[in-house]
Amino acid sequence: MRFKLSVRARLTVWSCGVFFLGFVLLAISAYAGLRSTVVKVVDDELTSRLVGLDNFLGEHLVRLPVTKLQREISSHAALKPAYLVLQDPQGEFLYCGASVTYLCTDASMTSTPMFSRMSDLRILSVVHVFGGAPYRIRLASDLSFERTILRDFSFWLLLIAPLAGLSAALGGYVLSGRALEPVRGIIREVHAIGEHSLDHRLHVPSTGDDIQLLTETLNGMLARVDRAFRQVRELTANASHELRTPISIIRTSAEIALLNARPTIESQRQALLQICAEAEKNTRLLDHMLMLARTDSGAQALQFSRVSLAKSVRQAIAACQHLAEAKQIVLRLGNDGDTSLWADASHLHRLWLLLLDNAVKYTAPGGEVRVQTYIGPNGLAKCEIVDNGIGIEADDLKHIFDRFYRAENARLACDVGSGLGLEIAQWITGVHDATLTVESVPGAGSTFRVAFAVRRETPRSESRKDDEGCEVDAGSEASLARVTR
Numbered sequence: 001m002r003f004k005l006s007v008r009a010r011l012t013v014w015s016c017g018v019f020f021l022g023f024v025l026l027a028i029s030a031y032a033g034l035r036s037t038v039v040k041v042v043d044d045e046l047t048s049r050l051v052g053l054d055n056f057l058g059e060h061l062v063r064l065p066v067t068k069l070q071r072e073i074s075s076h077a078a079l080k081p082a083y084l085v086l087q088d089p090q091g092e093f094l095y096c097g098a099s100v101t102y103l104c105t106d107a108s109m110t111s112t113p114m115f116s117r118m119s120d121l122r123i124l125s126v127v128h129v130f131g132g133a134p135y136r137i138r139l140a141s142d143l144s145f146e147r148t149i150l151r152d153f154s155f156w157l158l159l160i161a162p163l164a165g166l167s168a169a170l171g172g173y174v175l176s177g178r179a180l181e182p183v184r185g186i187i188r189e190v191h192a193i194g195e196h197s198l199d200h201r202l203h204v205p206s207t208g209d210d211i212q213l214l215t216e217t218l219n220g221m222l223a224r225v226d227r228a229f230r231q232v233r234e235l236t237a238n239a240s241h242e243l244r245t246p247i248s249i250i251r252t253s254a255e256i257a258l259l260n261a262r263p264t265i266e267s268q269r270q271a272l273l274q275i276c277a278e279a280e281k282n283t284r285l286l287d288h289m290l291m292l293a294r295t296d297s298g299a300q301a302l303q304f305s306r307v308s309l310a311k312s313v314r315q316a317i318a319a320c321q322h323l324a325e326a327k328q329i330v331l332r333l334g335n336d337g338d339t340s341l342w343a344d345a346s347h348l349h350r351l352w353l354l355l356l357d358n359a360v361k362y363t364a365p366g367g368e369v370r371v372q373t374y375i376g377p378n379g380l381a382k383c384e385i386v387d388n389g390i391g392i393e394a395d396d397l398k399h400i401f402d403r404f405y406r407a408e409n410a411r412l413a414c415d416v417g418s419g420l421g422l423e424i425a426q427w428i429t430g431v432h433d434a435t436l437t438v439e440s441v442p443g444a445g446s447t448f449r450v451a452f453a454v455r456r457e458t459p460r461s462e463s464r465k466d467d468e469g470c471e472v473d474a475g476s477e478a479s480l481a482r483v484t485r
């Protein structure tokens, strides 16, 4: 396992490192600044000594014999004679200070003034003209005092460095601990949230900083997880409820048929018909649930191709004709315009079947269902399914697309239904970039309208096949049509 430092330890190391680096840079620049100041002070002192010496030599050099001159120089303490070297134009040493005798070996002359260093000495070399002849002067200054200052300074810097590093580490540790405390609080709160307390929300501090943003983000995520959990629970409860009734009817029918001491062919047939009808209800419910599970997980495959709107609607009407006839309902088709859509033919077929099935289901015998395709003034291809059935109350209209929702009047009018059909219909229109709207007058009928944006390109195609017709997979729809009978 790789060794991992905690965030707090990492922050401490980082703050310590950054502080230490800053300290080292500061120390280096302070040392360099001090050193150059020291050198400048020494050089200024040498220059002012040179001015004094110039005055002295201008007055005495040409006038006095060499021995007298040497004595005069030795007697002027201000000239610091121990650190002075004087050469005549021939290179002969006129004066050689006691502390700088080793400088009296170099007889060469240079005209430019120059500061140089030699062991512990800072030396100013210059050639000045007295009485028309060039004399070389070398003034030296002992650097041992300045050296001591710089050595002491670096000693203190080195002594302070670990202390500074230590206090930076300590400060970093304490500060990062305080900065991370709200995060630890969030971790504790999140730990306390289990699957049964998903409605719990984290305390949001009104600090306007990242912690507030983090808690708000986590609360948003918790709300989504909570909603998803609720939906799963509701789905399980609703599905169990919807499946239980047909299964109990199947069992009861079978038990009654078995217990019948004198079974007739007719009584057996009735029992079997009942069982078949209930089994088909379950098949339809499971079919819808499976479809929704696939759409929820994004696993529902789509096969886009060119599909004729009018042809697709015609085929669905043909598949529903016998349902309508069974209820003496007139099923009419009006075609005021056709267009070819980029659509998944089988899903489009399923959409029409779901809407037609509802229209027939919720219309009383002798009623009428009209289907109309047309191209709207705004260029949208539309298909309307209009019935004169039970209609939908305004309160129910808001919920009819919800999973498992069935309006009270629908339950009373027809016991066949799961409340899943319109959600599937809405999903199908969604993947075709179409809209599904409904208008209804309770007791007078409903109009379901699908509007497609006619476009040349496939909207969300997974595969394209240039198919002018409508290839319909009527397998599952056949069972749908049968169930509603």
Ligand code: ADP
Pocket (backbone or CB within 6 Å): 358, 359, 362, 387, 389, 390, 391, 392, 396, 400, 401, 405, 406, 407, 408, 410, 411, 416, 417, 418, 419, 420, 421, 422, 423, 446
């Ligand atoms: P169901 O299987 O119950 O028909 P749907 O999801 O297809 O489920 O429809 C949801 C609800 O919308 C229905 O239970 C019914 O209340 C209402 N509904 C749908 N279509 C119609 C219609 N044509 N006329 C009246 N009510 C309808």
